[in-house]
Amino acid sequence: MDDCTDDLEVRGNRVGLRALRPSDSELLANWSRSRVLGEFNDLGPHDEDLKASMPAAHLLVVALAGCSPLGDVSWHLVRHGPNRGSRAWNIGINLVPAARGQGFGSEAQRLLAQHLFATTDVNRVEASTDVENLAEQRSLEKAGFRREGVLRQAQFRAGAWHDLYLYGRVRSDRS
Numbered sequence: 001m002d003d004c005t006d007d008l009e010v011r012g013n014r015v016g017l018r019a020l021r022p023s024d025s026e027l028l029a030n031w032s033r034s035r036v037l038g039e040f041n042d043l044g045p046h047d048e049d050l051k052a053s054m055p056a057a058h059l060l061v062v063a064l065a066g067c068s069p070l071g072d073v074s075w076h077l078v079r080h081g082p083n084r085g086s087r088a089w090n091i092g093i094n095l096v097p098a099a100r101g102q103g104f105g106s107e108a109q110r111l112l113a114q115h116l117f118a119t120t121d122v123n124r125v126e127a128s129t130d131v132e133n134l135a136e137q138r139s140l141e142k143a144g145f146r147r148e149g150v151l152r153q154a155q156f157r158a159g160a161w162h163d164l165y166l167y168g169r170v171r172s173d174r175s
């Protein structure tokens, strides 16, 4: 059995987050190929300059029981002003269908926010999700994020503009 506990960046009760290994590339390609059309994360081909304009970091979400990979979390920098104190991380998550609805998503997002507060100096971690993505809204709330507002027609998906809810968690939040 794979042992993931030695190289976890952060460990929770049931899931951990670990760095991607070169040997994960086939798994990630399979996940990408099997992404279900029409799901909230089916955003079509990425913009060509995405990597340069919005480089994202990733960690793999693994189950501590058996170390099986459940999905991945990512984050990228957003700025709410030109100075260092006005930076924030915007996070994202995708779990494989078999791993959903069991509380892994909320634990993974709580761990990621804790990890980013512990390892960087940002004061704010945020996430946005479709106003119809009830599972992610509830998952973020269970992870201690608060709903802060609506980003009207912010995301283009499946041939139409979609409203997103913006969620945030700040360093001083206690939940």
Ligand SMILES: CC(C)(COP(=O)(O)OP(=O)(O)OC[C@H]1O[C@@H](n2cnc3c(N)ncnc32)[C@H](O)[C@@H]1OP(=O)(O)O)[C@@H](O)C(=O)NCCC(=O)NCCS
Pocket (backbone or CB within 6 Å): 039, 040, 041, 071, 092, 093, 094, 095, 096, 099, 100, 101, 102, 103, 104, 105, 106, 107, 128, 129, 130, 133, 134, 135, 136, 138, 139, 142
């Ligand atoms: C969204 C996602 C990360 C959530 O993670 P998860 O492990 O499935 O979620 P959790 O089990 O932690 O919590 C889901 C909560 O939403 C609730 N929920 C799920 N589907 C729901 C629905 N259709 N209506 C209302 N509530 C719903 C669950 O009951 C649960 O709440 P509870 O624990 O109070 O009962 C995961 O389902 C996923 O990867 N989905 C596909 C990709 C995606 O949408 N990513 C986010 C894009 S912004």
